[in-house]
Amino acid sequence: MKILETRMAPNPRRVRIFLAEKGIEVPTEELDLMKGELKSDSFTKLNKLQKVPVLLLDDGTPICETIAICRYFEELHPEPALFGKGALGKATVEMWQRRMELGLMAAVTSAFRHLHPAMANHEVPQVAAWGEANKPRALDMLRILDEQLSSNRFVAGDTYSVADITALVTMDFMKPARVQRPEGLVNVERWYKEVAARPSAKA
């Protein structure tokens, strides 16, 4: 079993943090985005979408999509539960993981992909107006997160979850994406300090 990734990209980091929180070690293999290794024939056979991370099982089966990889390990190693427990707990984590991913991470990565010169050959066509439109969306979601964190220790409630992982990785990706973090979100700042200090954040 191994994970194919590009170390600098935010999605592979989500998987690394998830595995660190579970205490699971899986070997990784680095692919170089800039050298076109995600467009090679051999990698395209594993993931037609030409995206990392991909978990390659020992029998050669590829599992693509960050959250699908995380869920695979959640099923095999249920503790600590990072997707929640019970019907309401799992639904709540799913809700907040989706809000962080579709509302925050997608906005920040869209700003990056459509505005950053380094992405010109990877995001075709780059639509600058769409990149700009995503910046205020990211900030709107951070304000919603700040309100959620005013009465919750973690993104989805009392317990650290995959929703925290998505939010943390996105916060750290705002700098290369050139999306300015708003000031004065005291609950987000308090939460960020705590989750960024966990050993898993170095993964």
Added chain:
Amino acid sequence: MKILETRMAPNPRRVRIFLAEKGIEVPTEELDLMKGELKSDSFTKLNKLQKVPVLLLDDGTPICETIAICRYFEELHPEPALFGKGALGKATVEMWQRRMELGLMAAVTSAFRHLHPAMANHEVPQVAAWGEANKPRALDMLRILDEQLSSNRFVAGDTYSVADITALVTMDFMKPARVQRPEGLVNVERWYKEVAARPSAKA
């Protein structure tokens, strides 16, 4: 318990089909998007994102996000399993549900939201170039789906799953979204006939 929805929108239909496949009946309440009922104070309290569907539990707890609502019911009524069984089965459904949602549904709804005149007041700013850029993306994902369906009865394998629901609802939404379905995808056509004929598709 009730579900707040706008009947014409694709996401509430995903929940209705999911519940029909499970044999679960939940009362629904219609909100009128065009009359601004999704922007009302009372609805915004339930979902700050101002989006449907929202599942409102008897104690007043709101569960937002289509897939979070579906997962809530999957936990309470595990059969038939629509999110897969076992670690590999669940990961495979998650992978294909995400591909159908992030690759196909998001592309079709982006074309709709950024190009359709009726959305001018709801998608601000409308970025026409981004709407156009999404049309070939939807078709690329349909070609990947066609290849998947050349050796699988359903989107995620041998068994009907939430990935089929997302794909079916998106196929039907291509017409109002004015994204032309490509011809000659014989496996997609064979699959579409089968899933559209299930009683749940009328939900």
